Amino acid sequence: MTALAGTGALTRLALRRDRIMLPVWLYLIVFMAASTVSSTKGLYPDVASRAELASNTNDTPALVALYGRVYDPTSLGAVSMLKLNVLAAVAAAALSIVLVVRHTRADEESGRQELVGATAVGRRAPLTSALTVVLSANLTLAVLCALGLTIAGLPAAGSAAAGLAWGGVGMAFGAIAAVFAQLTAHARTATGYSFAALGAFYLIRAMGDASGAGGPRWLSWLSPIGWGQQFRPYAGNRWWVLLIMVAFAAVMTVVAYSLVSRRDLGAGVLPDREGPAAAAPRLRGAISLWWRLQRGSLLGWAIAFMVLGAALGGIASNVGDMVGSQQAHDLITKLGGEKGITDAFLAAEMGFSAIFAAAFGVQAVGRLRAEETGQRTEPALATGVSRWRWAAGPVLIALFGGAVLLLLAGAVSGAVYASQSGDGAQFGRLVGASLVQIPAAWVMVGVVVLGYGLLPRLASLGWAVLVVFLLIGEMGPLLKLPGWVMDVSPFAHTPKLPGTTWSVTPLLWMLAITAVLVGAGLWAFRRRDITS
Amino acid sequence: MNEVISVSGLVKTFGRTRALDGLDLTVRPGEVHGFLGPNGAGKSTTIRVLLGLLRADAGSSRLLGGDPWRDATTLHRRLAYVPGDVTLWPNLSGGEVIDLLGRLRGGLDPRRRDELLERFELDPKKKGRAYSKGNRQKVALVAALASDAELLILDEPTSGLDPLMEEVFQECVRDERGSGRTVLLSSHILSEVEALCDRVTIIRKGRTVETGTLSELRHLTRTSIRAELAGPPDGLADLPGVHDPEVKDGTFKCEVETARLDTLLRRLTEIGVRGLTSQPPTLEELFLRHYQDDLNGKGASTGSSGARDAKAGSR
Incomplete structure (x- = not known):
């Protein structure tokens, strides 16, 4: 088996390179699973409350499309699996895709594999070691999740089924990524195609799950994500679904191996798409270059915001029924009525969309740093482009892109909610509620611009700051943090719309702070050395 | 300017x-x-x-x-x-x-x-x-x-x-x-x-x-000389500016500082020359000399005085 020579050494090398990323990722998935179970236990303590949640969920197509169905309304485990099953499966799939591409095509593209390939390493060894790593990762994930869920208080058999379902989905997508890594010549493209497959399979499952009794429910069976749900942990534990997953992964693996033996090192099977021989007239300045670099990402975010908006609008009309226990329901009705609950729900979700819009901003401005460390800033600044103009591109995209994303979420959710509730005024209310989120998201853009202007490394601190603001908002009231700590987060100053009275003053303050941060960041950027 | x-x-x-x-x-x-x-x-x-x-x-x-x-x-x-x-x-x-x-x-x-x-x-x-x-x-x-x-x-x-x-x-x-x-x-x-x-x-x-x-720059460095001589190569090795002299079967080889070239040539003709090849310094030698200065540790002084000379010469 000379084609496999060196697999062991490569596997050890891969595990060494992943020694931090892999445990962190596994820990996060297990932690997410266990904490979901404990919060579900708190929110829906008795069978009656679970049954109500389950029937409301199963009756709301938007929710079913997003998360799937609850297959056993009485079991705590099955109710916990709502949201969690899909989330954990997607997380396992993403981890597997990243792992496989990283150890196959990315290594090959960077030339590291050539260095290794010239030693006593067989032709099939890199793929074999990548698959070994991803298989071990998914097996570990299955075992740890089964243990975590059992310790959180769920039945052991169902927990094992859940762990295997997620590991199985992960393995299926690892094998898909292995095929794409052979087909395309570039790691970016292989990752892109694999994630596109993940998205497509998610959609197929959503269509299958959401369709009515006479509809194409079989679609769910065409998707690995659907298999993860049809495993039905805590609701029958259909162990035989694992066989479908294993068979699928095996077929994909065989395809990947046959591609390996047919192609040259460094080459892909699919031809590289060619670009134009000359630039279009509109690609003529720094701003148009930045638009070209970021429009794809903005489009992806826009689609995500519209899907989110549609789901929000669809859920909004059923929110009143979904609050778990009867006591909680009574309490909220006393406080503001069903309309109050719906508004509170929408305001909370709009607050989340502000955080996502801020994440887009952090990413868009962060691209400045990627360009600088990638040594593409230097040749651009050596032309007639001023630093001011160079940095203005991603800042404008972050600001206006973020605003457009929020507007889209507001308009789509408003349109869906208005049409479902028959109340046309809801459209304007939700658009308004989304627009007031803009200033807080912009403050985050300002924070990143200032960081980057001072020192490129500080741009990535933007993510940490965003997570801290998110945690302050979510955990602050629980931890009884002092008011001034809560006030550090710009998101705390956004009016809770729709449904409350509000004032424009905090918004104006946030706009002013944004202007100061952006101005100071650009000023600092104009004065500092460009790193190389 | x-x-x-x-x-x-x-x-x-x-x-x-x-x-x-x-x-x-x-x-x-x-x-x-x-x-x-x-x-x-x-x-x-x-x-x-x-x-x-x-x-x-x-x-x-x-x-x-x-x-x-x-x-x-x-x-x-x-x-x-x-x-x-x-x-x-x-x-x-x-x-x-x-x-x-x-x-x-x-x-x-x-x-x-x-x-x-x-x-x-x-x-x-x-x-x-x-x-x-x-x-x-x-x-x-x-x-x-x-x-x-x-x-x-x-x-x-x-x-x-x-x-x-x-x-x-x-x-x-x-x-x-x-x-x-x-x-x-x-x-x-x-x-x-x-x-x-x-x-x-x-x-x-x-x-x-x-x-x-x-x-x-060439002027500041050494030219390689290879001469077939008619007589014994007495005193050639002691001339100023001559480096790495080597005598073998009546052939004299050395590196000479380009500024001292004429002194050496005069002495060679006194002895009698049957054949002569001279090779101007390549840029590589020029460049390597500064590395060598580094290696030998005597370095910067000769280097920077050379630079001054060259600048003076170019004005």
Whole structure:
């Protein structure tokens, strides 16, 4: 088996390179699973409350499309699996895709594999070691999740089924990524195609799950994500679904191996798409270059915001029924009525969309740093482009892109909610509620611009700051943090719309702070050395 | 002041490292100026200061009559730069990058662009991520050469090119000189510098150690002499400026400081010469001498006095 020579050494090398990323990722998935179970236990303590949640969920197509169905309304485990099953499966799939591409095509593209390939390493060894790593990762994930869920208080058999379902989905997508890594010549493209497959399979499952009794429910069976749900942990534990997953992964693996033996090192099977021989007239300045670099990402975010908006609008009309226990329901009705609950729900979700819009901003401005460390800033600044103009591109995209994303979420959710509730005024209310989120998201853009202007490394601190603001908002009231700590987060100053009275003053303050941060960041950027 | 580049006493520190330590560099209009130095000597740092990407800590620098930091944007429209390590935007094609860089600089000649693409055998339709190192360099070279900039700043532009393309590059630079453009060429490849450059500046550890025309510099180094003699080679080895003398079967070989060449030749003819070959110093020897000075530890003093001599000679 000379084609496999060196697999062991490569596997050890891969595990060494992943020694931090892999445990962190596994820990996060297990932690997410266990904490979901404990919060579900708190929110829906008795069978009656679970049954109500389950029937409301199963009756709301938007929710079913997003998360799937609850297959056993009485079991705590099955109710916990709502949201969690899909989330954990997607997380396992993403981890597997990243792992496989990283150890196959990315290594090959960077030339590291050539260095290794010239030693006593067989032709099939890199793929074999990548698959070994991803298989071990998914097996570990299955075992740890089964243990975590059992310790959180769920039945052991169902927990094992859940762990295997997620590991199985992960393995299926690892094998898909292995095929794409052979087909395309570039790691970016292989990752892109694999994630596109993940998205497509998610959609197929959503269509299958959401369709009515006479509809194409079989679609769910065409998707690995659907298999993860049809495993039905805590609701029958259909162990035989694992066989479908294993068979699928095996077929994909065989395809990947046959591609390996047919192609040259460094080459892909699919031809590289060619670009134009000359630039279009509109690609003529720094701003148009930045638009070209970021429009794809903005489009992806826009689609995500519209899907989110549609789901929000669809859920909004059923929110009143979904609050778990009867006591909680009574309490909220006393406080503001069903309309109050719906508004509170929408305001909370709009607050989340502000955080996502801020994440887009952090990413868009962060691209400045990627360009600088990638040594593409230097040749651009050596032309007639001023630093001011160079940095203005991603800042404008972050600001206006973020605003457009929020507007889209507001308009789509408003349109869906208005049409479902028959109340046309809801459209304007939700658009308004989304627009007031803009200033807080912009403050985050300002924070990143200032960081980057001072020192490129500080741009990535933007993510940490965003997570801290998110945690302050979510955990602050629980931890009884002092008011001034809560006030550090710009998101705390956004009016809770729709449904409350509000004032424009905090918004104006946030706009002013944004202007100061952006101005100071650009000023600092104009004065500092460009790193190389 | 009509020099294209004039830098004196330039200092740039990064934390504790002194990357530039009083560097001098003068480039005159219309010349191809070779900028030589071992890795880490400060060539790229100097170029980055000249491009206004780094701010100098001390010293003065003028570029095309302006201040490289303050007037960066206006000066950049008059120059084109090729970095040593070219990275391209992965999803832009080579042709798009060439046009874009040209437009950012204020225009490029489409006919010249097509001609250069052909000469360098570059496919402009490939995406940035699909090019090899050499082809990425060609993209940057075509963009720079097709511009109408008066100054070209090339930082090790041929490190990824094959010998055929190296030849094309040299032709192109000769064309540029013919059309009156000024070129600052930083390079490792001594044969390239020897073939192209009018004047050369050699730097080491952030300081200028030699500068001048090639013949001026040659004057400071040693010529190899190999003579078949009619008589015994008495006293030749003790002459001033003679190094590594070697006598074998009536043949005398040595290295002689070029300034002392005539003393040696006079003595040789007194003895009687049957055959004589003399080889002028190559740039490589010039360059290596500074390495050797480093290795022998006597270094900087001879180096910098040499630089002063050369400058005095060139004025």
